[in-house]
Amino acid sequence: MAETTSALDRIAARAARATPVPVARRLRGLSDRGIAWLFITPTILLLLAINIFPLIWTIWLSFTNYRANRPTLETEFIGLQNYQRVLSNPDVWHTLQVTARFLCWTMAIQTVLGFALAWLINRQFRGHGFWTTVILLPMMLSPAVVGNFWTFLYQPQIGLFNYVVSFFTGIPPSSFQMIGDVNLAPWAIVIVDTWMWTPYIMLICLAGLRSIPDYLYEAAEVDRASPWRQFWSITVPMVLPFLMLAVLFRAIENFKMFDLVVELTSGGPGSVTELASINLKREAFEKWRTGYSSAFAIILFVTVFGAANIYVKALNAVKNR
Amino acid sequence: MSAIGPQTRPAPPAKESLLRRFRRFRRGPWETLATLIIFVGVVMLMQPFAIVLYTYSFVTILTGTVLFVIVSHFPD
Numbered sequence: 086m087a088e089t090t091s092a093l094d095r096i097a098a099r100a101a102r103a104t105p106v107p108v109a110r111r112l113r114g115l116s117d118r119g120i121a122w123l124f125i126t127p128t129i130l131l132l133l134a135i136n137i138f139p140l141i142w143t144i145w146l147s148f149t150n151y152r153a154n155r156p157t158l159e160t161e162f163i164g165l166q167n168y169q170r171v172l173s174n175p176d177v178w179h180t181l182q183v184t185a186r187f188l189c190w191t192m193a194i195q196t197v198l199g200f201a202l203a204w205l206i207n208r209q210f211r212g213h214g215f216w217t218t219v220i221l222l223p224m225m226l227s228p229a230v231v232g233n234f235w236t237f238l239y240q241p242q243i244g245l246f247n248y249v250v251s252f253f254t255g256i257p258p259s260s261f262q263m264i265g266d267v268n269l270a271p272w273a274i275v276i277v278d279t280w281m282w283t284p285y286i287m288l289i290c291l292a293g294l295r296s297i298p299d300y301l302y303e304a305a306e307v308d309r310a311s312p313w314r315q316f317w318s319i320t321v322p323m324v325l326p327f328l329m330l331a332v333l334f335r336a337i338e339n340f341k342m343f344d345l346v347v348e349l350t351s352g353g354p355g356s357v358t359e360l361a362s363i364n365l366k367r368e369a370f371e372k373w374r375t376g377y378s379s380a381f382a383i384i385l386f387v388t389v390f391g392a393a394n395i396y397v398k399a400l401n402a403v404k405n406r
Numbered sequence: 407m408s409a410i411g412p413q414t415r416p417a418p419p420a421k422e423s424l425l426r427r428f429r430r431f432r433r434g435p436w437e438t439l440a441t442l443i444i445f446v447g448v449v450m451l452m453q454p455f456a457i458v459l460y461t462y463s464f465v466t467i468l469t470g471t472v473l474f475v476i477v478s479h480f481p482d
Contacts, residue, residue, distance in 0.1 A: 172461045181460070185452035384464050388451060391444035391471040394478075398441055 140386075147379035154373040167380035177381065179356065180364040183271070187360060188339050190275045191282070192332055198279065199286025200328060204320075206287070207294045217291075224284040232348020235277045239263040239349075264350055270358050274346050278339065286331045293327030294320070326403040333396045337389055361385060436477035443470030 115123070147167055151160045171177055206217055223231070238246045239262075247258035263273040297319065305315045343362040346352070352359035352367075365385065369378035447467030450459040 168464065172464055173457070175457065178457060178460045181452050182454045185454075188452075387464065387468055387471060388448060391467045391474070392448060394471060394474045395441050395444060398437060 143379045143382055146376050147383050149376045151376045151379075152373050153369075153375040163376070167377045168384070170377060171381045171384060176356075177361070177364060180359050180361045183357065183359060184340060184342075184361045186271065187275065187278075187342070187358075188336055190271075191278045191339055192336055194275065194279050195283045195286050195335065196328065196332055198283045199331070200290050200324070202283065202287040203290035203294055203324075206291060220287060221284045223281045224288075226281070228281070228344040229348055231277060231281055232345050235273075235280075236264065236349060239273060241265075265354055267354055267357050270350050270354055274349055274358055277345060277349060278342070281345070282335060282338075285335065286328070289327050289331035290324055293324035296327075297323045326399070330396070330399050330403055333392070333399055337392050337396060340389060340392070341385075431480050433477060433480040433482050436480060437474065440470050440474035440477055443467075443473060446470075 148162055148164060149160045150163050152158065202220060206213055206220070235246075238244045241247055241259045241262045244258075244263075246263060247261065250256065250261075251258040261269065263269050301319050301323075302315060305319060310318065341362055342360055343366070346358055346360055346363060350358040352363040361381075362385070365378055365381050368374050368381060444467055447463050447465075447470055450463035450466055453459055
């Protein structure tokens, strides 16, 4: 023990000797708070550089006519013109409606399916752990990978999806195209998003279901409440805050949806699946209207920030239960 | 008449009117108001009925968000 201590002392003495005298003197003079600041300053600087600075820069660009493909041109301050253009552009309005439809359908289907799956998995049956893992697998995949393999599944000639639909409905598999058809393409992305993210809703609902104490059901049994009554009076109210949280979180994520849809349809055919984020990317990196797209980005950012506030409020409500 | 006498329940706390709670700058009602404004703004942004609602949606969301940031510093 004494040997170990003396070894440590020797190392400390060597480190002290190696530290330049002015640095050592300066460090010795620092308070605990000062040393804490010394450690967190690099992180704060990094955050400022990669988060705050780009945000402020984007806000500034949104008030200018800057184009990133013509950096030599003089940048003019044009006030709120970019915001006026974005907020009176019917094409942008259309992309937000496409986003809204995508949000409504995905949220509705995922909520019902997620809750139903959680309710089924919550019943302790043989192998329920295995099935939980199987259901959770899609959530763990990368959206780019999911987009790619669903593109193969949707192929009208060789894709498995068309054959499954054909098996159940009798429609020839090559008679319809999920990705190429104007009416079916929005459903194609809804199906893939549902396949990928229903497990997330299920997981949150499962946590809610497992948090319901058994004595509530026992008391309901004593009062001769029917299973239907127990479901509506105990299960649904107790799980609802968790469900709301999951839906809100997924809604914010789907509002920003980009990668999965780009891999599947790239916004087509036409612009039927062109979500707001895809339109933003086109304005910024295909048409190179940097100032205009910065204004659009700020509008989307404020929307997500506002929705995130509602999310935090819901989170606090769940925490205070 | 029993020896213990009639038992009296403690009086329930008087309910404060909503307007009064707003005036006292309590966090709860103001946060709800801000949340409502944000929600209305998001609906205005994504509705398919009138472009004029879409035009004013950003101002609504921004108002709600700024209000939320301010009122979240009010006491509970």
